[in-house]
Amino acid sequence: TKDPASDFVFIEKAKECETTLEFASENWQVTRDNKNTYRLENKNGITFAPVQADLKGLYQRKNIPAVLETVLSLRNNDLHISDQNIYNGIANTIRNTGLLGRWQELSQTPYTVCDTGHNIDGLTEIVAQLKTCTYEQLHFVIGMVNDKDVDSVLRILPKDAIYYFCKASIPRAMDEKTLAEKARVNHLHGKTFPTVAAAYQAAREAASNRDMIYIGGSTFVVAEVI
Template structure:
């Protein structure tokens, strides 16, 4: 087999939530357990940090991995979904898994996989575990997919669990109330393993406390022990901006932090990141102030993270972000409105079929001009249908299905002082040519 035929086997032979949605979702860990057993239980051969949450888990995972790398640890990182390349999901020290490792895994296990018929996600998780074990990493940062309790990653026994926040997303699978969603995410809490909760919410705090108590897991609500203030940007050079934050309270030994992730919403992720690093230090990791500062100011460089408030152009200012649910869009809009001032905002927007469309669209500014698009994959909502829904809420614009053609049209309309935003779906951002 070559790399392309191996990918074809992964993408076509097995269900993939990223493309087909609910048909690939299973409330069962049995396949993952069988697959891991077949591979010699590689998930038990390295130490790990496990991260769940509705928003922020990807940024948090990349931030922690970057700090571990800066401290000299051989660091694995498993995240999903990918934007451009399947290999983005599995990295060691920021380097994507080589094609030959993917080919070797599929070739060695194809017969077993064909008989077991695991999902795309189940097999990708197992591939990451096998690769990390083979390479003898020191630590792996593992991000859940959609949920927690039945997520395929939930076969690990981590040093630390982190739940960034709880919001409405994937309600058809995780539950239609915040406490039900919290219960599913809290499934990653393990016996006697400390857990950090990033954001406190009245409806979910009791769920986390109850499950943590049952499992004798020490629990910390990060935002109750650490205050974070966004102070604006420090332009180091023409190529790089850094977002500046002040930390106070709790055991904060670092007063000022700079991130190369530029979304001001990272202020909500930083408490969990910093408290998690404190926990890891108590567990014996050598994470000094210089490591933390270096790691957090070089997240994109160290890990290759893309699509988080990423600036594509400055003339006019063009930004993309993968935030796609109600809370994520709210954070994006707040920062966009601060940036645009009195200038025109152009939004290139696409969504998937299985989202709460009205709730998201209701948060969007009515004075923006919209280009409604759709990513080239089965879960995409037709751009015309999205335009019609948006019109019911007073949002006006036009349909240009291709993301890059929509961007070209926006660039023609916009002046140098205007603002262009691309998002609404991870898949829309993934199709940007210059990402």
Template sequence: MTYPETVEYLFSRLPMFSRIGADAFKKDLTNTYRLCEALGNPQQHIKMVHIAGTNGKGSTSHMLAAILQEAGYKTGLYTSPHLKDFRERIKINGEWCDEAFVVDFTRRIQPYIDSVEPSFFEITVAMAFDYFAQQKVDIAVIETGLGGRLDSTNIITPELSVITNIGMDHMNMLGDTLTLIAEEKAGIIKKNIPVVIGEAIAETRPVFETTANALEAPIIFAQECRYVTDWKYQAHHLHVEVADRKQDTHHIYELDLPGIYQRHNLLTVLEAAHQLQLQGWNIGREIVHKALKQVKRSTGLHGRWEIVREQPLVVLDVAHNADGIKQVREQLEYTDYHHLHIVIGMVKDKDVEQVLEHLPQHASYYFTRAQLPRAMDALALQELAAAHQLHGEAYATVELAVREALTRAHEKDMILVCGSVFVVAEVSL
């Protein structure tokens, strides 16, 4: 098979969460263990960092990978979902995995697909581990797909575990309270392996502490190590002043990820890098400073308050749940524009009403849908939004919605595309 034929085979043959939702989620790790065993257990030959969380795990993964790359380490990075090309999920030093490898891996694993009946995600996890082992990476940053305890990535024993935060998302699979969701995310904590908690609140902190204590895993709360004293958003870069609680020192970090919500992720990343340094990884402060200025260039991260056009200002953000939209709403308050246009589409299994509650009423809306079965009908979204005083037209495709927004927007206006990774992925500008 050619590379396009191989990818089409993987998309069509295997249950894919991004397309069909919960039916593709396997509630145990048996398939992943069987696949990796057939491959010679590549995950046992790689040093890794494991990252989970409701929001921010993608940004945190990319920032940490950028730091390790800058330190001179051959760094693997596994994330999901992809925006444009399947190979975005599996990178080494910012470079996508080879097309030839994807074809060869699929050929080798094909006999097991009929017997194991894995999901798309289970196959991609095994593929990533196999690629990183073949390429002899020094370390790999592994982002969970969904939850933690039963996520396919959770067959590894990492150097460090990281949990960014807990919010209300995927409640139909992870539980309908913050405590239950935290219990699922805490499933990545391993015996005697340090875990960094990015943000903890009254409902979630006891969950993390109980799990870590039971596993004798050192637990570090990032917010207790450092805090943000000041920040400014300037020339599409974020400048954050951070104070160290123990040493009483202050440092200013410049991030090329301009979303002001990155100041929370920054504290998590700094502590994760510090913990790796304590383990012997060569990560000096100058390396961290330099890496954070060029995360997008180093790792190819997209869709996090990504500015793709200036006049009118067009911003892409993959925010898709209430917490993510609240962060976007905060960023809008610091952004200059005359009138706001919002292109939005969502998937049916999200808490759509919660998202709509946090969107600004003064904007012009363009309701749309990504081209996948999970996508919510644009007319249904338009109707729900109207009950929240959010008004606009419905469009059959993302392309049509964006084109109409560009037609109506003046040069000092702003167009925000959000609501779903899959909507952002279909924007072509």
């Protein structure tokens, strides 16, 4: 995806390497239905549809075009990759790679999801997807690390969620009480817990089957629940 804040890095690197540069977001139009199926149309008339993805994050609508752009480039360099290879690869990403923690559903009752998104860009996508979910109350288990822009992230999180502030078991983890204080400044409220396990257990005990539990804020938090 094009981003004026960082495009120049890729443009200059492409010039340095004397190679071409393509921004997939300029070349593909993506539509997605409620069954996580995508239709992708290239500006040159190439179409892939329906593409079934096993990764359920809405942000995959940005990642899949980058994959297809790469595949087309490889094809142009005489590497044989069939359309069926593409469909199979996108449909089986988790099984083929072992990737975990990307809008990973841990339970259906209550609906429980974790995601390793941990910066303003990632959490913006997460918040957008949370708005598409149906629940009576959102329970948000969150921990972050000290070297991230915590305040920017906290400003965009839903104000009506119940928060469970926790600390992952790594030296870089932000103290849960410090995180809670920063959150209160941004009108987010909840309780603090010394561990991810304790926070998650409290959320499970408090949530009804009609509620939703979300766990995130840090890759290290997610790693302790999956």
